[in-house]
Amino acid sequence: MSTAVVTVNRGLFGGLNLRKKTLLIIGSTSLLLLAIVVSSVFLGEEPLQTNFGSKNLAPSLEHPFGTDWMGRDMFIRTLEGLGLSILVGGLASTISTLLTVILGLLSSAGKTADSFVSWLVDLFLSIPHLLLIVLISIGIGGGAAGVITGVALTHWPSLTRVVRAETKQLKTQEYIHISRNLGRSKWWIATRHILPHLVPQILLGTILMFPHAILHEASVTFLGFGLSPHEPAIGIILSESMRYLSAGYWWLAFFPGLSLLIVVLAFDMIGENLGKLINPKIAHE
Amino acid sequence: MHLKGENISFEYKKNDPVLKDVNISLRSGEVLGLIGDSGSGKSTLCKILAGYEIKYQGKVTMDGNEIPSKGYNPVQLVFQHPEKAVNPKWRMKDILNEGHLVSQDILEAFGIKNNWLNRWPNELSGGELQRFALARALSPKTRYLIADEITTMVDAITQAQIWNIVLNIVEELNIGVLVVSHDRNLISRLCHDTIYLKDINNV
Ligand SMILES: Nc1ncnc2c1ncn2[C@@H]1O[C@H](COP(=O)(O)OP(=O)(O)O)[C@@H](O)[C@H]1O
Ligand SMILES: [Mg+2]
Numbered sequence: 085m086s087t088a089v090v091t092v093n094r095g096l097f098g099g100l101n102l103r104k105k106t107l108l109i110i111g112s113t114s115l116l117l118l119a120i121v122v123s124s125v126f127l128g129e130e131p132l133q134t135n136f137g138s139k140n141l142a143p144s145l146e147h148p149f150g151t152d153w154m155g156r157d158m159f160i161r162t163l164e165g166l167g168l169s170i171l172v173g174g175l176a177s178t179i180s181t182l183l184t185v186i187l188g189l190l191s192s193a194g195k196t197a198d199s200f201v202s203w204l205v206d207l208f209l210s211i212p213h214l215l216l217i218v219l220i221s222i223g224i225g226g227g228a229a230g231v232i233t234g235v236a237l238t239h240w241p242s243l244t245r246v247v248r249a250e251t252k253q254l255k256t257q258e259y260i261h262i263s264r265n266l267g268r269s270k271w272w273i274a275t276r277h278i279l280p281h282l283v284p285q286i287l288l289g290t291i292l293m294f295p296h297a298i299l300h301e302a303s304v305t306f307l308g309f310g311l312s313p314h315e316p317a318i319g320i321i322l323s324e325s326m327r328y329l330s331a332g333y334w335w336l337a338f339f340p341g342l343s344l345l346i347v348v349l350a351f352d353m354i355g356e357n358l359g360k361l362i363n364p365k366i367a368h369e
Numbered sequence: 370m371h372l373k374g375e376n377i378s379f380e381y382k383k384n385d386p387v388l389k390d391v392n393i394s395l396r397s398g399e400v401l402g403l404i405g406d407s408g409s410g411k412s413t414l415c416k417i418l419a420g421y422e423i424k425y426q427g428k429v430t431m432d433g434n435e436i437p438s439k440g441y442n443p444v445q446l447v448f449q450h451p452e453k454a455v456n457p458k459w460r461m462k463d464i465l466n467e468g469h470l471v472s473q474d475i476l477e478a479f480g481i482k483n484n485w486l487n488r489w490p491n492e493l494s495g496g497e498l499q500r501f502a503l504a505r506a507l508s509p510k511t512r513y514l515i516a517d518e519i520t521t522m523v524d525a526i527t528q529a530q531i532w533n534i535v536l537n538i539v540e541e542l543n544i545g546v547l548v549v550s551h552d553r554n555l556i557s558r559l560c561h562d563t564i565y566l567k568d569i570n571n572v
Contacts (some may be wrong), residue, residue, distance in 0.1 A: 261421050266468030266505070269380045269443035280458055 095304040101199035106357045113350045117170060120347070124167020127160055133138065143335050153328060162340045165318035166347055168311070172232055173298035179236035180243070181290040182295070188247035188282065192255065192274045201248065208241040217300055218309045218362075233308040235297045243289040247282055254278050284362035295348040302344060318344050370397035370432055372444060372513045372545060374418055374510045377427035379410070387413050393564065395513060395545045400536065401551045402556035405566030411549050412449075414566065415517045418547070421448035426552075431512065441468065451498035451520035462486035465501050469508040478534050479504050486527035496527040503531070507538055514539060518550045532559055 135155035143150045149158035191201035208216070216238050221230035254260065254277070263273050304310035305319025313320055318340050325336035372395040379388040387410040392541065396403050405411045416422040418429055420442055429436060436444060448454050455464045465471050465486065479500040485493060493501075499519060506514060516535070520528040539546050550556050556563055 189489070258450075259456045260449055262446075262454055263467060265419060265442040265445060267439075268467070269439075277456055 104359050109357050110354050113354050117347065117350055120163060121167045121170050124164045127164055140333055150333070150341040152336055158335065158339060161316055161321060162318070162343050164316040164341060165321050166343055168316060169298045169301060169318050169344065170347065172228065172301050173294050175233070176232045176235035176297045176301070177239065177290050177293040179232070180239040180293055181286060183236070183240040184243045184247055184289070185279070185286060185290040187244050188251060189274045189279065191248050192251045192278050194271045198248070201240050201244065205241045205244055208238065213238050213300060214303065217304050218307070221304060221309050226309060227312055228315070231304055234304065235300050239293050239297055243286070243293065246285060246289065250282060251278055252287060254281055288355060288359050288362060291351060291358060298344070298348055298351070370512070371395065372418065373430045374375050374414070375427070375428045377417055377425055378415065379413055379417060379422070379425040391566070394544055395547055397545050398540070398543045399510065399562070400539070400548060400560050402547045402560035402563035403547055403566060404551065404553060404556055404563055409566045412517050415446055415515045415547070415549060419444045419515050421446065441508070443510060443512040444515065445513070445518050446515040446517065447502050447506050449521050451495055451502045452490065454502050455498060457490050459490070460486070461488050461490065461493065461501060464490070465505055467480060468505055469510070471504050475504050475507060476536060476540065496523040496531070499523065499531060503535060507542070507544070509542065511542070512546055513545045513547070515547045515549070521522050521550070528555070
């Protein structure tokens with residue numbers, strides 16, 4: 085981590101503008117996402133008002149995203165849904181990353197362990213994500229725990245594959261051989277030499293995992309296998325809205341869907357720009 | 370007290386031998402030269418002797434016993450490119466003391482300055498890095514030092530300095546040294562004896 089900081093500092097001498105721009109994009113996008121989470125947490129404290137006097141209103145200044153069939157403000161519902169999605173996605177991605185780190189270290193520690201990890205990666209990659217998430221979620225009994233476990237258990241394989249490849253390359257380095265010759269154990273080498281090199285990639289991988297996790301959570305919930313209908317989730321909002329689409333209440337699905345898309349793109353943008361910052365080539369110099 | 374390689378044969382690719390039936394013997398305290406053209410397999414032999422390469426045929430022994438693959442290896446190998454021998458994300462003091470706490474005497478002998486210890490590897494020159502690599506390899510538990518072109522990348526003055534220090538230390542610790550080089554003058558200046566590695570593909 086400290087090297088990454090050093091690299092950033094050193095990089096400031098050259099390419100100041102580009103770096104500043106990248107940091108600015110990352111900063112402002114993160115701020116937007118943080119604002120969504122924070123406001124949704126505060127909004128969640130008081131139950132959403134139902135007001136049957138103002139149901140199914142089209143978007144207006146008072147209700148920018150319109151209102152639903154119970155007269156609830158769709159802007160607030162969307163905000164709460166997004167906050168929940170980000171939290172669920174974040175938790176799932178974090179657990180997934182933890183799995184990646186454990187399996188990555190395991191695979192660097194020995195040949196048998198590596199074959200096992202490789203087999204596990206292939207196994208999980210051969211089953212369609214969505215199907216696996218649904219199965220795991222049902223198996224655990226649905227709800228937030230089911231969805232988080234499902235998403236967490238399905239998103240580690242591709243990052244683990246990257247980590248494995250990187251580890252393999254690192255292990256051919258002379259200083260790794262030297263470390264072994266100096267009497268250091270495989271585990272010691274894995275945690276002191278290999279893991280620190282992987283931190284930037286793992287960090288980046290986690291952030292790029294976010295949008296996948298969020299979209300998967302939303303689609304599983306939309307299909308009815310995820311978060312419970314009482315939760316203010318985007319997937320719930322979208323599936324409920326489907327019933328009202330034919331009535332011409334387009335805003336019920338449009339704004340929540342669009343917002344979800346924007347959040348997903350925002351995460352992608354952060355990941356992409358962070359990738360420019362932690363370019364491994366620069367970090368190794 | 371001998372480090373011995375007997376009938377060593379090796380190939381990276383099938384049916385493309387790099388070494389064939391090579392015999393080599395290094396005594397404690399001996400400074401032995403190994404000369405050979407580029408590509409003749411000198412580095413490969415070094416890696417086999419120091420246990421980096423294990424898929425060889427033949428036998429490597431120290432005092433008649435196989436060298437254990439775990440724990441500190443009494444046969445230490447130092448490479449031509451010190452920048453590859455250090456983790457770029459570690460500070461020099463961590464690199465230096467990875468195997469054992471290097472003594473103040475050795476640091477002084479190599480002229481390693483205290484303010485170098487807090488630097489990163491890319492803030493030192495090749496010659497300075499090589500001093501760290503050597504200091505790290507010359508622990509009290511080291512019996513043999515395999516020096517694979519360790520001064521090829523530095524200027525003549527630095528080369529002379531480094532070899533002076535190394536020869537002093539190995540004499541004191543009774544360490545056997547294999548000096549690998551394609552530079553005949555250097556070898557004849559440093560070594561008691563010299564062996565030649567012929568490129569088997571040119572025979
Ligand atoms: N990792 C490797 N994979 C395949 N071939 C190699 C590898 N390392 C060295 N060689 C080949 O083995 C031969 C001997 O190489 P090397 O031991 O480095 O020779 P030297 O140190 O005498 O120059 C060369 O032909 C080289 O191309
Ligand atoms: Mg060589």
